[in-house]
Amino acid sequence: MRAGSRKTLRRRVVGSRPSLVGLFASFERLIPILRGVVRRWLDIAWREPLKSFVGATNRTRPWIKLGSFVSSFRKKGYSLDYLKRILNAKVYDVAIESSLSLAPSLSQRMGNKVLIKREDEQPVFSFKLRGAYNKMAHLSADQLACGVIAASSGNHAQGVALAAQKLGCSATIVMPRTTPSIKVDAVRARGAEVLLEGESYSDCYEKARSLAQAQGKSFIHPYDDPDVIAGQGTIGMEILRQHQGPIDTIFVAVGGGGLISGVAAYVKAVRPETRIVAVQAADSDAMIQSLETHSRVNLTSVGLFADAVAVKQVGTETLRLCEQYVDDWITVSTDEICAAIKDAYSDCRCVLEPAGAISIAGLKKFGAEHGIEGKTLVAIACGANMNFDRLRFVAERAVLGEAREALLAVTIAEEPGSFLKFCELLGPRSVTEFNYRFAGGRQAHVFVGVEVNGRTETAKLLDEFGAAGLEVADLSDNELAKLHVRHLVGGHAVGTGGERVYRFDFPERPGALMQFLRVMNRGWNVTLFHYRNHGADVGRVLVGMQIPDVDVDAFHQFLTSLSQLGYVYCDESANVAYIRFLGLHQ
Known part of the structure; x- marks a missing residue:
């Protein structure tokens, strides 16, 4: 038999009777395949749910070494205590996972993707039930009794009341x-x-x-308590889970700081690159002053328009x-808050309370001041407990907050026809309000x-009036003018004999x-x-004219x-109202 034939025979014999070495070699070839199967199973069973839960986004590292993670976490100054508290917070017995809604109109205007976290969807129309319930759920049976x-x-009051109702305890x-x-x-x-006490x-x-x-009784602090902070922090957890x-x-x-503390503690632990910006009303900025001075500033007074953060x-x-x-931080005015309420209504058909819209106002102002474009920005709409009779004020001030109405004081000649000439200077612009009363003089x-x-x-409008020789003052930021003077222009007339006053309605x-x-x-x-243009189908004008x-x-x-x-x-x-307040001075 030739050598080549023997080699072929030997190969066939070995192939028909496998040795341990051959079996091991075959198994060794299967190891990469088995490793891939096991890795995929672990990926499906553990990593994806965990990533979805905490909102992690780093897909390049499928395995996390716990020791190095904890070490890195602590080196950056983050507290594992708050992360653990938030992950274990007991909020969903009473709270829902509120939606994270796109604000399409606002996004288009700003050139950014603007998302609104809708805490107004909660059973008490505010986020406060999260922290209140989490705190009370950690009380002992004796404490609850x-x-x-x-x-x-x-808002915190409603959260405590709901939590007490759920846990079966009394609440004051x-x-x-x-x-x-x-x-x-x-x-x-x-x-x-309910006991009513004080002004704030x-x-x-x-x-x-x-x-x-x-x-x-156990005192349930609205913000300065770790369990309350952790409950509010679940909002941050939801945001990162909802937007990958x-x-x-x-x-x-920001009012007392419970919401921002919880959200920031969680977000900075999971996505430290995401910025957190505090937004406060300009007349209730205790946190911003405290951050600037590194001490707890005690304000002598606070604004009451955004009462939930006063x-x-x-x-x-x-x-x-x-x-x-x-x-970072930023303050917003009352007019800017009103404009933000309008924005939320336009995009989400929700009516937020002033404190609930503060974050949106801050987002708009901060984005404009810093020239932010092409980014994803989130505002937490934290409440919607608005008194209905406040809507009239909000609607009136919203146009000023978004700089869509200018209030002006203009001096014109006191002579027939000057009023019309002044109006013609306005060109195609819509007039929203006119107030005038003859008072004698030139x-x-x-x-x-x-x-x-x-x-x-x-x-530009001010320049046009100036070029026409008119004296003009911009009152758009004048609180006295906006709150009072616009409604008080007038008084008893002097030298208006033969005056006739008519009220006209027109389309x-x-x-x-x-x-x-x-x-x-x-x-x-x-x-x-x-x-005054009220946005209705009918325009209403009160006119006085001297008729010889x-x-x-x-x-x-x-x-x-x-x-x-x-007409x-x-x-x-x-009319007695005209005679007593606007008629010829006797």
Whole structure:
């Protein structure tokens, strides 16, 4: 037999009777395949759910060495205690995972992807039930049997009341007298006892503390408590779970600091590159002042428009966490808050309370000031307990907050026809308000509101008036003008003999006021004029005119022609309100 044949035979014999070495070699070839199968099983069974739970986004490292993770975590200054507290927080017995909604219109205007965390969807229309329930769920049976007490401006009170109802214990809430009735009624509806005390949260705090000590009740702090902070921190956990992609900045409303402390503690542990920005009302900025001075500032007074964040002094623990985790801060005005309420309604069809919209106002202002574009920005809408009668004020101030209305004081010549000439200077711009009352002399002062597209157009309008020789003052940021003067222009007239006052209604549409002025331009002296565009289908104007006796017939013909054009009018010359407050001074 030839050598080649023997080799072939030997190979066949070996192949038909496998040795241990051959088996091992075959198994060795299977190891990479088995490793891949096991890795994939572990990936499906453990890594993906864990990543989804904590919101991790690093897909390049499928395995996490716990020791190195903890070491790195501590080196960066992060506390495992708060991460663990938040992951184990007991909130979902009463709270829901609120939605993270895209704000399409706001996103388009800003050139960013704007997401709104909708805590207004909670059963008590605010995030506060998270921290309240988490704290109370950690109380012992004996502590619950003694009852709980809290100091709150409203939202925390509702959270405590709901938690007490769920856990079967009594609750007493000390609330400021300035709390909106909608919040007081909601707390009482859940079976809690309400005591009204002072003007702000800080005024209620001492009262609640003394009652807690005297009655043996557990005091549930609205923000300066680790369990409360951890409960609020679940919002940060949800945000990162709901949006797996990069988030540039999260904007958080701040009162005492419980919400931002919890959210920041979690987000900085999981995605330290995400910025946290604190947003406060300009007249209630205790946290920002405290961060700037590195001490707990005690404000002498706070603004009450955004009552849910009207806190004179922040917490010790919340300040510590904010100093560690908060990247930046910004304040917003009342008008900017109102504009943010309008933005939320436009994009989400929700009506937020002022404190609930503060984060959106901050997002808009911060983005504009820093030129942020092409980023993902998140604002936490933290509450929607709004009194209905506040909506009128919000609607009126929102246009100022978004710089879409300019309020101006203009001086014109006191002579027939000057009023129309002034209106013609406005061009195609819509007039939102006119207030004028004849007071004698050679000059007339007109209070006018004009629809504009930002402050740049306001500046252009001022230049145009100046070029026409008119004296003009911008009152858009003048609180006295916005709150009072616009409604008080007038007083008893001097030298307006023969004045007739009529109220006119006409179809409201662009240019309708100018058309009305042209129709009534018959050379008679206008002594009184008031108009306000309320966004309704009908425009309403109050007009006073000096009609000489020789022109009475012509005036009645004028009224008839107006009626034929569809203008509805009513003679108010004998109205007691006109006689007492606006008529000829006796």
